[in-house]
Amino acid sequence: MNAYQLILKKRNGDQLNKREITYLLDQYISGRMPDYQMSAFLMAVFFQGMKEKETADFTLAMAHSGEMIDLSTIPGIKVDKHSTGGVGDKTTLVLAPLVAAAGIPVAKMSGRGLGHTGGTVDKLSSLEGFKIYLSREEFIQRVRKNNLCITGQTENLVPADKKLYALRDVTATVDSIPLIASSIISKKYASGADALLLDVKAGGGAFIKTLPEARELAECMVKIGRQLGLKTAAFITDMNQPLGRAVGNALEVKESILTLRGEGPADLTELCLKLGASMLVLGEKMDSLEQAEETLKEVLYSGRALNKFVSFVKDQGGTAREIEDVELLPLTKLIEEVKTETRGFIQEIDALKVGLAAMALGAGREKKEDEIDLAAGVEVFKKIGDTVEKGELLFSLHSSSGEKISTALQLLKEAVVISPEKPSTPPLIHEFIPSSERNRGCL
Ligand code: URA
Secondary structure, eight states, rough: OOHHHHHHHHTTOOOOOOOHHHHHHHHHHSSSSHHHHHHHHHHHHHHOOOOOHHHHHHHHHHHHSOOOOOOOOSOOOOEEEOOOOOOHHHHHHHHHHHHHHOOOEEEEEOOBTTTOOOOHHHHHSTTTTTTOOHHHHHHHHHHHHHHHHEEEOTTTSHHHHHHHHHHHHHHHHHHHHHHHHHHHHHHHHHTOEEEEEEEEEEEETBBBOSSSHHHHHHHHHHHHHHHTEEEEEEEEEEEESSSSSSSSSSHHHHHHHHTTOOOOOOHHOOOOOOHHHHHHHHHHHHSSSSHHHHHHHHHHHHHHHHHHHHHHHHHHOOHHHHOOOOOGGGSSSSEEEEEEEEEEEEEEEOOOHHHHHHHHHTTTTTSSTTOOOTTTEEEEEEOTTOEOOTTTTEEEEESSSSHHHHHHHHHHHHHHHSSOOOOOOOSSEEEEEESSSGTOOOO
16 A cells, blocks of 8 residues: 555545555654645545545544543543634633533633634633643543633644644645544544534635535534544534624623623524533433523523633633623723714624624734734624614724724725615524434424
């Protein structure tokens, strides 16, 4: 067996077996297979695809390229959650304490943001004293004690993905369903969870733009999860407009705290309750989504989820003072308001443009090495379908630089369409794909 034969086999549309896949990845990770051969293989996968078993084998080989976290000493079914990324997507900050307070152990490894979507690690860094990088022992000990810990991904978690992703990024092979699915599931599998809830975002502000593509990716990941013994379910949720009101790290933490107080935006609150209900069912705490959602409402509105967030932040070195007084979160020197120039209905709030505006204000990074401004970002005060009068507040821009505000202003002006006719409003949740075919459509 050699790399050339395996590239040829894939190029011709044949399926590789487990031994061949393991060989190929081993050769590449060890440096014996050059980038140009792996690039050719990735392009062959892009055009020929991979079968379910083949993708599962690829995922497993990727996962085993580095450290495999063992969470078996933590009692209970550990349920992880992954979002494919969206503008204003701060659900982890609400969901994690919510389901942990309802009895599900949450041991989560999160990443930093790149591009126009944010990362949980950056958001949590807005909290004074919060320690994001923990040793494996510290991580496990905190989940055992508090049912909840969120740590930054270690360098050695699926190193094959880091190397392959960098190559995919420069060879136009990122948007291949089996490659995306194996990249995401390998990291979750290596992180040691027993079950996984996926939030696959579809729309202009997401990495996947259309519903059929999002469905294909979600179904692929649910099937691979099943093959690997990782009980996986997926929601396909809308990302044509930002989620909630806040876009930017400290602004999103503030909104999450308000949501945990029961004072959050309706869309974010509803999504967290739906995702959380599914996590309770995956974790076998509840049998039905409806019952689980009722339980979570009680956990949220009684303040138990907020208390869990306080103990989680303190356990990871934070003062948690911001949870009592959100004005203590990082603030920018400048805040600029944008108001509507006509009356009518909000037809469109382009999530991608809002995400790019937040990035231009300093909230996101273009390259991995870029510094971010934790206080920077955009607040969005309207939703698609809202009626507006002339002169109503639409956005507020938070930045430390007037120049950055000018760039972002241009993007935000282009992001909004106001029309005289009432538009149809996009659903928050498009579809649910349960972990077993038997439950299909039980949302
Ligand atoms: N997110 C990932 O983690 N991997 C991909 O390949 C694409 C999105």
